[in-house]
Amino acid sequence: MTNHWIDLKNSDSIFIIGCNPAENHPISFKWIEEAMDRGGKLIVVDPRYTRSASKADIYAQVRPGTDIAFLGGMINYALQHDLIHKEYVREYTNATFIVGEKYDFKDGMFCSFDDQEKVYDLKTWAYETGPDGKPLRDLTMQNPRCVYQQLKNHYKRYDIEMVCSITGTKMEDYLKVVKNFCATGRPDKAGTILYAMGITQSTHGTQNVRAVAMLQMLLGNIGIAGGGVNALRGESNVQGSSDYGLLFHLLPGYLKSPEFDNADLKAYVEKWTPKSSDSKSANWLGNTPKYITSMLKAWYGDNATAANDFCYDYLPKRMGSYAYDKIMTKMGKGELEGLVCMGMNPAVGGPDSGSARTALGKLKWLVTVDLWETETSIFWKRPGVNPKDIQTEVFMLPAASSVEKEGSISNSGRWAQWRYKAVEPVGQSMSDLWIIDQFFKRVRNLYTKEKGAFPDPITKLSWNYGNGHEPDVHLVAKEINGSFTKDMTIVDKDKTLEFKAGDPVPMFKYLQADGSTSCGCWIYSGSYTKDGNQMARRDESDPTGLGLFPKWSWCWPVNRRIIYNRASVNPAGEPFNPKRAVIAWDGLEKKWKGDIPDGPWPPMKDDKEGKYPFIMLPEGHARLYALDMKDGPFPEHYEPVESPARNLMSGVQNSPGVKIPKNVSSDLAKFPFIGTTYRMTEHWQTGGMTRSLPWLTELVPDMFVEISESLAKKKGIKKGDKVRVTTERGSIEAMALVTSRLRPFNVEGKQIEQIGMPWHFGYAGLATGDSANLLTPSVGCANTSIPEFKAFLCNLEKGGNKA
Amino acid sequence: MTAAARIIINEIKGYHNFLKFMIGLVVMGALATMARFIFGLGVTTNLNDVYPWGLWISFDVVTAVPLAAGAFTLGAIVHCFHIKKLEPLVRPAIVTGFLGYSLVCVGLLLDLGQPQRAWHTMVYWNIHSPMFEVSMCIMAYTTVLFLEFLSPVCEKFGYHVPLRVLRWLEMPLVIGAAAISTLHQSSLGTFFLIAVDKLHALWYNPLLPLLFWMSAIFTGISIIILEATMVHRYLGQPDESELLEVLTKILPWTLGAYLIVKLAATALLSHGPLYDRPSLLTLFLAELIIGIIIPMFMFMKKAYREDDRMQLRGASLVIAGVVLNRFNVSMFGMEQADQAIYYPSIIESLVTIGIIAAHVLFFVLLAKYFPIFEHHPETVDYSLPDHAHSMTAAHEHSHASGSESVH
Amino acid sequence: MSSTPVNYDKTKSFLIDTTKCTGCRGCQVACKQWNQLKAENTTFFSGEGYQNPPLMSEYTFTRVKFKDYQKDGQNEFAFYKEMCMHCNEPACASVCPVGAFVKTPEGPVVYDAGRCIGCRFCMIACPFGIPKYEWSKAFPLVRKCTGCFSRIKEGMQPACVTACPTAISYGSRADMIKEAEKRLKNRPDRYQQTIYGKDEAGGTSIFYLTEQPLDELGFKPVTQRSLPSYTWQALRLVPGIFLTVGGGLSLLSWFTHRKERIRQEEAFKNSKVQPETTVEETREDQP
């Protein structure tokens, strides 16, 4: 989230698209309700009429997988009706930038697609640059090749009739949404967009997110209170996990993980440090060398020296994708020896989980670290298999739950909050930290004793977390914050600061590229300083009255509560909306008041020192036109891989960057219905946690599918009847919930029914049922590989097993 | 086997098959009762949170109490209104009443979740509770009936002293009985005054307690008619139909008065729609027509009043009517339009049947072994035996003699 | 019944704003957790929408009701938490023969299991169908929401209140009514202009605000008068009736017997037999 849950209360229009916060983020509604009490309006766009929709002022139905059309239509409407925040767009986005001449878009394809490799040549989308290397701009935005005109041009095809015939939305509902939300383009209005899996779990998920962001840029809604692009994070600490490098292409702090040809640190830095020749661009990631070096110092300690490239060689180098689907394919081929599943349940949670279950049987060994026996840990005795046929050796390590251990959790709003152990772990369960610590120590001992091909990356690791039974989490947190490795004197503007070796780094500004600092995750630098554990702060003061609570816990980066907040003021540093000022430049004191701004520099208007607000991009301007997406600079509508509809926008049916697996089918004769999966309040994810608790199984005891009244009538199905749902991948049994909340979609004049299903069920735990993921296709987003869980084709028949 | 037991068994062997059948039913009822205590109410009954009260309350309590009203009605008629010639009917009425109330207590104890705590009502008073009031009354009244019932027992065994005390207590007991009965017969109606939004307007009105009391009176009378006719027919007791004719004269008046109050209350004092539930309306009309209007007209005719068969039929109609009325109030009228329908379980039914059978059985047995029907007070010897004189002389200042024989 | 007079304005009350309820059922689970109530074994959803368990019961003191229907082509998906209303003048307390229910000055209507005889009159009496019975037991007791009396006595809020993200406000009755009225005024188009519970059953400690008409959501229409007053209007006559009937009948018998005696005396006079004191005389000495 660019903003925070609490900040939702500052909004005039809350636009929920592709998430269901009433059910999946219930606490959010506390703040949404507060906004509504102050006159804010709530918009919900979802294929189903959800519990969130029931609270909405405006609800619009959308066919799964058509959000780009929906949002593209809104972009078009805002542009055509001149509802955009002009000054914001001109000054803070790349609308004024001139696009190179090679750029072109024709019938659903951007220029320079390599049909063989199925990739675009991204270089052809570059800005046109001047002789100084700076991109050319036209501040009048009249140049036909400026981003603004290209944008207008691209989206003029997304007129309301076209959009509604793609999305199946009722035109009057669509207009209500558009009019209400686009009205937040005024400087004194704030609109926020909340999204999650309905937007991201798509073969064009990343472009969906971009469309959300673009709409917000056009309306001047990023950086302001009550605005933002707010991805509602899922797992309780998934924000923290991503921050610390959960994904294969990232190191902690969103530094890129080295690729095979980043042969040494220099090459790495060369490749991943963005450059800008514009002095007004802060280009913050220009600091990458400091962050990577400090990280290596944290990992390898004294072993990391300038002479040995700070042990850069020890980092694994990647080649290609190591995404979930790739790993599973490999596993299925027997190419993986073992798997450690720590707090994850792929036998239920992954796409096409039938294949995943089979793949697990190809492993030599499997370690599960979990609170419970999960479908994954008992995959070898799942219904329908003979345990004798499965040779995998399975180890179950009982893990302590979140309330049984101390540590930090980062929430959606980027607040790292310290938590304490409430109770002792039950039975023999141990904290994950202990388990990892033991894992490491035992592996290191083996390497030390038995050597091996390349022991150094393990044996040389710096691993100093105390001598207690349990590693000291505070030492871990301090390592993350970073410290000086030697005595230092730093001159910062007019101040001279003295640091001793071992002192904590006050913030990432002080990190160095020469090995004199170490820092485990640069964006968390400042979370554990000489003033103590900032994450444990519990001060309820709220000086701005906006609900920023600057002294409650700690928020990355540098305790900034709303990121990109320099875009909430005009170039002179005056808030666009003085009533909800996030920051404001005090010309007399020469400093910013309010939230912590994105960098200390004076306002952008200041010719000498002023900086553009979007400091994480080399050009300093938010990108309406993207340069590095694999599937195009502008989001373009494509159909999901399995779709009942022809792409009305162009002749290109699916996103060109997506590799389509064999076991998908758009044969409407076999699979006439749209299937979609989602969560519900009462269960958590794969159900490992909730289907083991009687009080929660009581709430939703059985696997069910939701169907419309019209489909129920056609098939003679009553509420509670057993039905069978089938896709090209598999088939499940469930009980039918007939409801008017699900309605068929109008697709090219035909009524196409949707089958909605939660994906929380499996064969372990107290309440068991078939897993929806036996049905879902293993096909992912062109950019991120997130699976397309939300739109596939299926059939449904009355009757259970027999059908 | 002891000799006594053998005697009892032999005695039973000599019973009429009907009695044996009754004994069988009572045994079944007793077994069902055991099942209730072993397996709990939930399993053995069809009661649930929607129907917390079922057959046991509707019949064993709410209906049985007016059915046992003969004792107080007749007591008052005979002693207070001094219609002496009806006196021979009093004792059977008291026996029925005593049995009835004892079995009401049994029914209640079965129905209570915590029967072992029944005494709590006497300790933790809640004067706002009609049930508190009713239970106090029922306990008091059962005691009164017990005392009244002791007379034939004492007669049988020739306990003269208690007999005299009882004789002396007769008037206060009769008056007390009438007052207590008035209270709890009507308070059973008060029970349902709390169910403002549950009991259908056809029955709910603030005069419900009055109506319950009024109907108890004519039910009591009708029960006596029924009973006397039956014992005459089946137990070979003397034909009292002439006496009963006196009672039948009272009936049209009480039925008529009831009808007027009932219709007026329903028309003027009820609080909701009356005709929205056809099935309930049918029940309402059935109750009135069968139980009130037809017998009222029947008993207005002298010929019918004198005809013992018609006496029986009319009284039966009244009784059927009141049974229906009590079920209407406590069960059918409480049913909400959208609820599943309650019907008693086998165990519930067996218990109730057992209780009814016990009533019949005990009545017959009592009639068999105790002077209940032969009782014509003028023939009873209330004199003290000689040896008792010395004991009681100090206390007894009244003249002990058979002077009552005014014949 | 409680003898201490209760200042209703000060009693702790719940304002349940169904327009803000997301149907998350956190309250339902929190209640089970605090009261350590067993989970019920049910299959599938027993009510509309995702409603489960079917009804409140000995194991379920509060339950979120779902209403899932269409009106004028628009979906209505409404939720509300059902629980004991903690009436100002509780019907359950008034009918209980042993006074097992008491309205506390703090607000909750609490139950003394040690007194209860299990007659279920409270269940008949409660206009909201709240008290539930331990049907599974041979010697059952009644169970219902305690208003978390044990918590509020310690200065905490009820478990369900603390679990609720949006819909429940908790405070003094006067404050909650004020807050409810404020909301009705602030957003008149969102709310039905009634506060259910303010006057129902003579006033309760639970207030509901709704967007849909109450009857559509299945709220029971309940009299605005306090329920105990309905029975009390009859019960208060008890001593009077007792004295009237007893006295009346005594008088009557005295009168009839006197007539009888006079008649007898005449008869005796005529027959010249001197009567002894009759037993009837003894009887007439009675009141």
Ligand SMILES: Nc1nc2c(c(=O)[nH]1)N[C@H]1C(S)=C(S)[C@@H](COP(=O)(O)OP(=O)(O)OC[C@H]3O[C@@H](n4cnc5c(=O)[nH]c(N)nc54)[C@H](O)[C@@H]3O)O[C@H]1N2
């Ligand atoms: N109770 C509970 N809370 C949870 C979780 C849980 O399992 N249980 N999981 C957590 C996790 S890990 C995550 S990631 C989040 C996810 O939170 P959400 O994203 O809110 O979760 P979903 O229910 O998967 O999807 C949201 C909605 O997207 C809709 N949808 C489906 N397809 C489309 C589409 O094409 N377009 C649009 N606009 N909408 C679509 C679905 O109907 C659904 O209502 O929730 C977190 N919170």
Ligand SMILES: Nc1nc2c(c(=O)[nH]1)N[C@H]1C(S)=C(S)[C@@H](COP(=O)(O)OP(=O)(O)OC[C@H]3O[C@@H](n4cnc5c(=O)[nH]c(N)nc54)[C@H](O)[C@@H]3O)O[C@H]1N2
């Ligand atoms: N069809 C379909 N499939 C989906 C989705 C969808 O929308 N539709 N959503 C996807 C999304 S967004 C996500 S995030 C994934 C989630 O997929 P998973 O991460 O596989 O699912 P979880 O059930 O959250 O698994 C977490 C496990 O961690 C255990 N656990 C909890 N706390 C701890 C702890 O402290 N330590 C350890 N070691 N273990 C712990 C839990 O018991 C549980 O078994 O599923 C994806 N799958």
Ligand code: SF4
């Ligand atoms: S489960 Fe936890 S994280 Fe999710 S909404 Fe509730 S309180 Fe927040």
Ligand code: SF4
């Ligand atoms: S709602 Fe029912 S149980 Fe609760 S206090 Fe009122 S009458 Fe008693």
Ligand code: SF4
């Ligand atoms: S069941 Fe218990 S609490 Fe309810 S009225 Fe009877 S004695 Fe009172």
Ligand code: SF4
């Ligand atoms: S007040 Fe307490 S007992 Fe009552 S519903 Fe809430 S949590 Fe349950």
Ligand code: SF4
């Ligand atoms: S916890 Fe609150 S929001 Fe959730 S269901 Fe209960 S009352 Fe509604």
Ligand SMILES: [Mo]
């Ligand atoms: Mo997630």
